Every structure is written in C-alpha cells, then in structure tokens.
Amino acid sequence: MAPNYPERLRNEKVVVIGGSKGIGLAVAEAFISFGSHVIIVSSTQASLDAAITLLKSEFPSATEHIGGRIANVKDEASVSSLIESLASEGGVDHIVYTAVDKRIRGNIVNEDIEKDKELFGVKFWGQVSVAKAIAKYKAIKSGGSYTITGGSLSLKPKPETAVGAAINGAVNSLAKGLAVDLAPLGVRVNAVIPGFVRDVHEKLTPEREVLFERLSKGLLTGFVGTTEDIAETYLYFARAKYTTGTLALVDGGAIFSSA
Structure with a gap:
C-alpha cells in the first residue's frame, strides 16, 4: 500500500502557544488545513477571540476543531496549569511554541538589562517552562513533538x-538538550530559526514595502518570505x-548575504 502523506496530521491534536498572531497564527492555519485539531494559546482574551474568529471564518468546515486557551508564558504556574489541563484531557500530539515579546536592538552601552531579562523570560524561560510541564504531566503522546522557536541572529548577529x-x-542549545531529555517519553524536540518575514495578516506600510524591497535584493530567494512560508517548517x-x-x-x- 502506498504511504498516505496527506493524512499524517489529520485529527492530530496540536497546541500553538503564541498562536494568536504572526508566525503562530500562520502555524495554526497550516495545521488546520491539514485536518488537525488546533488549540491556540494567547496571553489576552481579546487577542485570542480575534484569532479564533479569524480562523473559524477561514475554515468554516473545521470550526469544531478550533479552540483556545489563556496562559501567561512569563508565569510558570500559568504554563504548568495549561499543560496539566491538556494532559488531563488525554494529551496532545504536538506542541508548538512561537510566543515572542519584542526584539532587542541598540548600542550595548545603553542596554536595558531589566527589559532584556523580561524578553529572556518569554523567549527562553517560557519554552523551558513548557518543556518542564510536558515532562511532568506527560502531556505529549509518544511519537509526538515539541517545536520551539529561535531567531536567525543567533547564527549571524x-x-x-x-x-x-x-x-x-x-x-538553539535548549532544543538539542531537550531532544535528549524528552526522548525517553517518545517526544521529539526541534527548533525553527526564522529570518526576517512578512506577516500576511498585517497591512504593509509604504515604509515597510521599501524595506522589504531592499531586503529582497540581498536574499538568495529574491524575496522576503511570509509567515506562511515559515509555517511549512x-x-x-x-x-x-x-x-x-x-x-x-x-x-x-540571508545567512549567505554580505549585508
């Protein structure tokens, strides 16, 4: 019998932490399009409601398979409660973490270390908290995966x-270490490292259009990818x-560009 590649994600339960906007929203759309049951997680009710409304309008035949939860990734107790509840409901097949705060840029002389610590809490410790709870509550079924998100500046500052x-x-290092630590549970861990992308759900300003045109000239692909392109990974x-x-x-x- 021939392998059935299109059906591999159908009816699988997927949780997207940070799924109300940006890359996370595109990831949710991608999984829904493959027939997965998707739960998006956001830190605010307003963002969650807006995203769920959008997703249900895009996929009217899958409305029963689209849900949402509220959790604060800066708060370990909130994360733990989320993952425990997922485990108590029978577990999930995949968890994706795309939650971010803001980029840190600026002269090191003026570095605001307290703000840096806050971002570290979202981008790093948030992903650690999820992994800890996954291991504690065995929330991901054997054979499933936990995919985290880094950034291309790690490879080319x-x-x-x-x-x-x-x-x-x-x-990046966390992904490798967690792959070892969660292997006994049958959980795979990998990391997506996105470069500069265009959010398909945001209207481009003239300034952004100029920026994307300039960036495109330095890319081997000749264009700036979208959040949908990242979701494929x-x-x-x-x-x-x-x-x-x-x-x-x-x-x-971009990593091969001299810019």
Missing part, C-alpha cells in the same frame, strides 16, 4: 543585536518522525 542574538543562541517537524534535536534555518538564504 548584526550590529547592536548582541543580547538578542545570545537569547536565540540559548534557544513547523509542519515538517511535526510529520518527520525521524527528526529530533534539529535546527531549521528559514531565512531565504
């Missing part, structure tokens, strides 16, 4: 991005049963 690059570098990690501890750079070839 630009001027005035040292701290942001370091945070993303920590995420999360699908791969969920489907690829023989892949763990892997970092996937998705930047249009």
Whole structure:
C-alpha cells in the first residue's frame, strides 16, 4: 500500500502557544488545513477571540476543531496549569511554541538589562517552562513533538543585536538538550530559526514595502518570505518522525548575504 502523506496530521491534536498572531497564527492555519485539531494559546482574551474568529471564518468546515486557551508564558504556574489541563484531557500530539515579546536592538552601552531579562523570560524561560510541564504531566503522546522557536541572529548577529542574538543562541542549545531529555517519553524536540518575514495578516506600510524591497535584493530567494512560508517548517517537524534535536534555518538564504 502506498504511504498516505496527506493524512499524517489529520485529527492530530496540536497546541500553538503564541498562536494568536504572526508566525503562530500562520502555524495554526497550516495545521488546520491539514485536518488537525488546533488549540491556540494567547496571553489576552481579546487577542485570542480575534484569532479564533479569524480562523473559524477561514475554515468554516473545521470550526469544531478550533479552540483556545489563556496562559501567561512569563508565569510558570500559568504554563504548568495549561499543560496539566491538556494532559488531563488525554494529551496532545504536538506542541508548538512561537510566543515572542519584542526584539532587542541598540548600542550595548545603553542596554536595558531589566527589559532584556523580561524578553529572556518569554523567549527562553517560557519554552523551558513548557518543556518542564510536558515532562511532568506527560502531556505529549509518544511519537509526538515539541517545536520551539529561535531567531536567525543567533547564527549571524548584526550590529547592536548582541543580547538578542545570545537569547536565540540559548534557544538553539535548549532544543538539542531537550531532544535528549524528552526522548525517553517518545517526544521529539526541534527548533525553527526564522529570518526576517512578512506577516500576511498585517497591512504593509509604504515604509515597510521599501524595506522589504531592499531586503529582497540581498536574499538568495529574491524575496522576503511570509509567515506562511515559515509555517511549512513547523509542519515538517511535526510529520518527520525521524527528526529530533534539529535546527531549521528559514531565512531565504540571508545567512549567505554580505549585508
């Protein structure tokens, strides 16, 4: 019998932490389009409601398979409660973490370390808290996956991005370590490293259009990718049963640019 690739994600339960906007929202759309049951997690009710309304309008035949939860990734107790509830409901097949706060840029002389710590709490410790709860409550079924999110500055820092690059570098190492630690539970762990992308749900300003045009000239692909392009990588990690501890750079070839 021929392998049935299109059906591999159908009816699987997927949780997207940070799924109300940006890359996370695109990831939710991607999984829904493959027939998965998707729960998006946001820190605010307003963002959650808006995203769920959008998703249900895009996929009217899948409304019963679209849900949402509120959790604060800066609060370990909130994260633990979320993951425990998922486990008590029978567990999930995949958890994706895309939650971010803001980019850290600026001269190191003026670095606001307290604000840096807050971002580290979202981008790094939030992903650690989820992993801890996954292990504690065995929330992901054996054969499932936990995919986390870093950033391309970890591989090619630009001027005035040292701290942001370091945070993303920590995420890269975290993915490899968690792949080892969660392997006994049958859970694969990988990290997506997105480059500069265009959010398909945001209207481009004239300034952004000029920026994207300039950036496109320095990419091997010749264009700046969208959040939908990045979402493809999360699908791969969920489907690829023989892949763990892997970092996937998705930047249009920017790492090879001299810019």
